[in-house]
Amino acid sequence: MDTVGRRKFLGLCLGGVATGALAAIIYPLFRYLAPRPVDGSADKVVIQLKDVPDGEAKFFEFAGASAVLVNKRGGGLVALSAVCTHLGCIVQWEKDKQDFLCPCHGGHYTPDGAVVSGPPPKPLTKLPFTVANGAITIG
Template sequence: MTRRDFFGLTWRVLTAFTAGQAACIGLRFLASRKAEGSFGEVLIAGLSGDFPLETVTPFEQARFFLIRFADGGFLALSSTCPHLACVVGWDTARRRFACPCHGSEFERDGSVVNPPAPRPLDRFAVLIENDRVKVDTRQALRRTSVTPEDLVYAPTTPPPAPGAAPATLDSTAPGQPGPGYR
């Protein structure tokens, strides 16, 4: 093998290895997260630091999305459409949840943007213990309206002080970075 052949082969091996690594990282980025536990239980979604601000993280098997808002608040939304129970998805481009069956759309806080959904997306209770974010999927909590009290904060992330500007649940608020989708 000539010196030129050796370097050519080395270059090809390194390129293939790098491409493989990039593909793995990309797949991990796109994949739904796995929770410890299953639907119908209290699941451990992860540590609070696992969820960057302004992200929507799907837990497909457990049938919910974990949303982290710009102020650090957590919200777990059921992926079951309140119209006729199809599974909603997150539309990254439109920054909305969308139902493929009859076109209902929802904001990141679950409020209805487009009917026929008769009410906001149900939520699941979120508990944060020892920095672990837990989601109680034993019971979906129906909502007739959406309020900032639906958000849960890690002890190290205090809610906004009284009198401060209210935490926005509006995904289109100016000045906020766009949400990620992991």
């Protein structure tokens, strides 16, 4: 009777350890594979016009992805997704050339997001924005 009680106790302990070890393996795997939550607070982004001088670009997070606001040299604002339409790398602003370069495969885009050269199949996605009182609201 005493032996059966010890066996049962050891069985319960081993079962608990095995369950804990399994959870320690599965939980990180689940976190890695699960889609990242979209930050709902970034549905609208406000950027002050003074923070984007003429010819400059400002990168920001918009709806869970990288985006960019360009104050084109000589005038004109453009808000774009900064995600390359080829394989999804984040484009870089080349201030001296006034264009976007994708560092992954050398795609080039104009400040308006049109494809100049390289493998991107489509222009960068334009984002809607409004300007009021020196503030640009994207989204």
